[in-house]
Amino acid sequence: MSNLLEIKNLRTTFSTMQGKADAIRGVDLQVKENEILGIVGESGSGKSVTMKSVMGLLPRSAKVTADALIYKGEDLTKKKEKELRSFRGREMAMIFQDPMTALNPLRTIGYHLTEVICRYRKVSKKEAEAIAIEMLRQVGIPSPEERMKQYPHEFSGGMRQRVIISMALCCEPSLLIADEPTTALDVTIQAQILDLLKQLKQDRGMSVVLISHDMGVMANMCDRIAVMYGGVLVEEGKVDEIFYQPKHPYTKDLLRSIPRPEVTRGARLQAIDGAPPTLHNMPKGCPFATRCQYATEKCFEIMPETRVFSDTQNAKCHLLTGKEE
Amino acid sequence: MLKYLIKRLLQAVPLLLLITILCFVLIDLAPYDAMDAKVTDKMTPAMIEQMREEAGLNDPLPVQYLRWLKNLLKGDLGQSLINKTDIATDLKEKIPNTIKLVLPSYITAFLLAIGLGLLAGRYKNTWVDKLINSLASIGLAVPTFFVALLFIYYFGLKLDLFPVMGMNSLGEDSFEDFLHHLVMPYSVLVIGFLPDLTRYVRSSTITQFDEDYVTVQKAFGSSAGTILLRHVSKNVLLPMITKLGMALPMLVTGAVITETVFAWPGIGVYFTNAIRSLDYPIVMAVLVLSGTLVILGNLISDILCAVIDPRIRVGR
Known part of the structure; x- marks a missing residue:
């Protein structure tokens, strides 16, 4: 499978009142065609910022640099803001964590949808409405004709997330970035939305980047998984490799901390001791060193190189003995 | 309803x-x-x-x-204790003059404030914003009567461009003459109303630009201009309608100081004289009138908000 998107050495720095905050520190990542790539990590590990950097959605205080961001053979770093704008939506669309606030409360659902349709397709308003209704139907919104005239507050959270997904579909993007799309929804709705994403990937041949911290969701949904920690991609591999042969100590700890149904009453949930490094105080060595039970002196001093274990799996850790990249 | x-x-x-x-x-x-x-x-x-x-x-x-x-x-506002004139007759004569001055000034300031505020909010922390915001701060700090005096000194006396007092020249009642007299008090009032309104629109715009729906719009390829005009502006205007309703009593008491400085034959001079001599029937009449307008203004803005905001519309 060829690469739809290739990120090379992405670095994102925020200038804040407290000085520079290095949010992303050299991430290499590929999104292949028609796959679901999961990005997992704790809060602040840089999962969202990575994809927002690619989309160009960060505020002005963020400085994004990359050796290359190759999308369908074109380097996005060499494009002007105006050209990038037409990429957003049409090529890559993004849906967000909180569907409750993602729509303009004073505009109808129909307005939201026809606005993006008219932006990318040369159609009349009537045709745009017909397309919009069809899209709403495809994402499973009942009686879409009436729903078009309604306002966001008349929709439940799950329904709003469907509306936003249908907005994305109106643009017919090749890549859909879903930034914790189900975090704000309850569990049954969560399953429905995830099924919808999976189905869209199959039906339309889209690629999906799913950002989440829910390992259970990842196991169900993804073809490949990238694990991020402290602004660094610490491990990446196929879903089976990550779940059955995790290499990086952080990945192992993460898997161990998944609550299991068979846990007996009174038993403690497994957690990783300590806290992740803060953005203003990133260690020069491995970001996980302070919490890693195997850490050596070298881990605190030198950032580990990528070790390759298979065509699809690699990890960044001094203690691993895989091939050097 | x-x-x-x-x-x-x-x-x-x-x-x-x-x-x-x-x-x-x-x-x-x-x-x-x-x-x-x-x-x-x-x-x-x-x-x-x-x-x-x-x-x-x-x-x-x-x-x-x-x-x-x-x-x-009984509908009787009473008589002035000092001049024995009928207050209702006095008000009927003076309020239209005040409205002629305040209404165009407030509308101008309101529209300018929306433009400047949206601009400053959109380009937050750039030189445009800093310029608009600091001018607004200065405007807020300088009292109206001082601006009025500066205007009188420069444009009235030094440059002799505009008359410094009254609404008409003696024996003259053409529209041109009225406009000529209007320019200075009108400008002073616009400067008086503008800073507060501009800062209000600016902060409202900044809040709106931080909303999630703006990021979502951006993620779907909207340009900043489109987001501003089609999405943010409508949300910014909502609180502005409340402001507009609350401004209704200004039609009576909005220009007391400016009117006094420019000897504009409106409520201002009449009201300040009445206060000075404790001519209580006049003071009470004006207060009842502006109090009623405050309440009416609030009611009108509530209704207008309900018309514009679908969330309120459904709630009722």
């Missing part, structure tokens, strides 16, 4: 009563009264006492208040 309106208006009645009682008491607390303003050297204490008696100022306060209220309910 009609039921709601009537309910709201009825709810306002006790509030208005309370305002009038409070004002009445406050005026009475002053160590002198309207008659002191009329006293001359040649009057004997007996004459003064008789005048007081005639004006009803010697009656106990509740009696005075109820008499005033009874007349008000």
